[in-house]
Amino acid sequence: MATRLQFENNCEVGVFSKLTNAYCLVAIGGSENFYSVFESELADVIPVVKTSIGGTRIIGRLCAGNKNGLLLPHTTTDQELQHLRNSLPDQVVVQRVDERLSALGNCIACNDHVALTHTDLDRETEEMIADVLGVEVFRQTIAGNILVGSYCAFSNRGGLVHPHTSIEDLDELSTLLQVPLVAGTVNRGSEVIAAGMTVNDWTAFCGSDTTATELSVIESVFKLREAQPSAIVDEMRKSLIDTYV
Amino acid sequence: MRSQLVKSKARRPKRRRQGLKSWPITFSPFARALALARMPKRHSQNPTSSVNIPRHSHSSDDESFDGVIQADFSFFDPKPQDFHGAKTLLQTYLDDHEWDLSSFVDLILDQTTVGTVVKIEGDEDEGIFALVTALNFHRYREHRCFFTLKEFLLRKARQDKAVADRLRLLLEEQSRVVGLLVSQRMLNLPPQLLPHLYAALFDEVSWATEDEPTEELRNSFKFKHYIILSKIYVQKSAQQKRKPSNDNDEAIIYVKAEDEIFHKLRNYRPTGLVMAVEVDKIATFRQELASLISET
Numbered sequence: 001m002a003t004r005l006q007f008e009n010n011c012e013v014g015v016f017s018k019l020t021n022a023y024c025l026v027a028i029g030g031s032e033n034f035y036s037v038f039e040s041e042l043a044d045v046i047p048v049v050k051t052s053i054g055g056t057r058i059i060g061r062l063c064a065g066n067k068n069g070l071l072l073p074h075t076t077t078d079q080e081l082q083h084l085r086n087s088l089p090d091q092v093v094v095q096r097v098d099e100r101l102s103a104l105g106n107c108i109a110c111n112d113h114v115a116l117t118h119t120d121l122d123r124e125t126e127e128m129i130a131d132v133l134g135v136e137v138f139r140q141t142i143a144g145n146i147l148v149g150s151y152c153a154f155s156n157r158g159g160l161v162h163p164h165t166s167i168e169d170l171d172e173l174s175t176l177l178q179v180p181l182v183a184g185t186v187n188r189g190s191e192v193i194a195a196g197m198t199v200n201d202w203t204a205f206c207g208s209d210t211t212a213t214e215l216s217v218i219e220s221v222f223k224l225r226e227a228q229p230s231a232i233v234d235e236m237r238k239s240l241i242d243t244y245v
Numbered sequence: 246m247r248s249q250l251v252k253s254k255a256r257r258p259k260r261r262r263q264g265l266k267s268w269p270i271t272f273s274p275f276a277r278a279l280a281l282a283r284m285p286k287r288h289s290q291n292p293t294s295s296v297n298i299p300r301h302s303h304s305s306d307d308e309s310f311d312g313v314i315q316a317d318f319s320f321f322d323p324k325p326q327d328f329h330g331a332k333t334l335l336q337t338y339l340d341d342h343e344w345d346l347s348s349f350v351d352l353i354l355d356q357t358t359v360g361t362v363v364k365i366e367g368d369e370d371e372g373i374f375a376l377v378t379a380l381n382f383h384r385y386r387e388h389r390c391f392f393t394l395k396e397f398l399l400r401k402a403r404q405d406k407a408v409a410d411r412l413r414l415l416l417e418e419q420s421r422v423v424g425l426l427v428s429q430r431m432l433n434l435p436p437q438l439l440p441h442l443y444a445a446l447f448d449e450v451s452w453a454t455e456d457e458p459t460e461e462l463r464n465s466f467k468f469k470h471y472i473i474l475s476k477i478y479v480q481k482s483a484q485q486k487r488k489p490s491n492d493n494d495e496a497i498i499y500v501k502a503e504d505e506i507f508h509k510l511r512n513y514r515p516t517g518l519v520m521a522v523e524v525d526k527i528a529t530f531r532q533e534l535a536s537l538i539s540e541t
Contacts, residue, residue, distance in 0.1 A: 009343055209347050
């Protein structure tokens with residue numbers, strides 16, 4: 001199910017949060033509203049952790065992660081690193097990366113199997129991504145934009161990309177990522193998809209300016225309507241018959 | 246009498262051409278360079294502004310340009326595409342209070358008969374430089390954002406009981422004839438535009454009292470009072486000022502200059518932020534504003 005919310009009057013929820021299948025990171029805000037929406041949706045299933053990165057609240061754009069690991073920029077302080085290591089489940093590897101492009105959330109878009117990265121990322125960082133996150137890494141652009149982490153959001157079940165992505169690009173990306181992709185917008189026409197929303201396999205959070213049309217596109221492409229927060233869904237996928245639409 | 250006014254569905258920009266001794270209002274050196282590169286095409290008589298401007302200008306020093314820059318500010322009716330620009334301008338309207346800003350902006354943009362938006366003609370960005378409108382409290386009383394707004398106003402006025410009571414009277418019993426005057430702009434906007442902007446607003450209000458399709462709507466624009474929410478800086482003590490000013494005696498500094506004129510004409514003593522102005526004083530306001538602008 002997709003939920004609409006705001007972070008202190010700001011609809012860019014993907015900037016202030018990071019959602020994966022194993023954990024959720026939330027920025028520290030003036031009021032507790034933001035955190036409590038996440039809590040009410042996710043509390044029993046995955047840990048929701050309040051944190052800052054490098055003393056800032058734009059955590060969604062600074063870090064990249066999936067259920068296997070979390071990559072943090074070199075600006076992360078030791079206390080924040082320790083706090084995250086303590087709060088996240090043990091199977092999640094938390095690693096600080098020494099990369100010139102420190103806004104990892106803008107440079108890397110990933111799910112549990114594949115990652116798309118900025119074309120100018122260091123080779124060592126690419127290896128670390130493959131290692132820590134356990135994914136196959138592809139250097140790509142989206143509609144001519146090199147900040148792939150900003151202009152697309154994808155989960156293991158589907159993805160949403162920049163509205164001006166051509167059909168050929170869509171097909172190519174869809175083949176690489178092995179998930180269905182749709183070009184669309186969020187927050188009433190905003191092209192910066194990943195800043196306006198955050199998604200995992202069973203739920204999504206969008207900015208409150210998101211129109212009903214945009215929300216229905218999101219719910220259909222990420223297959224959120226009949227989603228279950230079960231870790232075994234993927235493994236059982238081949239033997240299960242999908243729901244008849 | 247009003248043959249030149251055509252409030253048709255086709256949008257009519259009301260043109261106010263202003264010569265500026267200042268920069269086109271843009272946010273980055275790159276955008277500024279683009280704007281300058283565009284302008285010589287429109288104004289061939291432009292004296293000094295150079296034509297060979299590099300498209301990707303990385304230098305941030307503007308001192309190399311001098312002379313008069315022409316920019317065409319046009320006044321438009323509000324339309325739905327202006328949503329993001331209007332929302333940005335109104336972001337701090339209720340300080341940092343969390344409220345339904347999006348639906349408030351939607352209300353403003355839906356009211357096309359009264360309300361003006363200032364944009365640069367032909368700007369692909371569709372950035373909004375200023376916004377003025379007047380919203381009737383009674384007409385929108387059902388909307389949640391107006392509840393929050395009223396609550397906010399009453400809370401701000403709470404320190405002074407008499408003022409709070411009169412404000413509550415205005416907002417509730419007399420709400421049919423009370424309008425919220427919303428006026429937000431980029432702070433560097435050339436002040437020469439202001440008299441025209443306010444003229445446009447007050448003219449539209451008076452035209453709306455005659456042109457609106459239904460009786461109810463016509464009456465909703467027969468305002469007796471305007472409520473204005475304005476930001477000011479108050480001198481904290483003899484030594485400290487929140488904002489430096491040339492005039493050492495100024496006890497209150499207004500973020501928007503015209504608010505000072507409103508303050509003088511007020512009927513209710515403002516508690517820093519909220520003012521209610523009687524409509525009859527508007528004519529005086531327009532005169533004073535014109536003289537203020539021509540002096541500065």
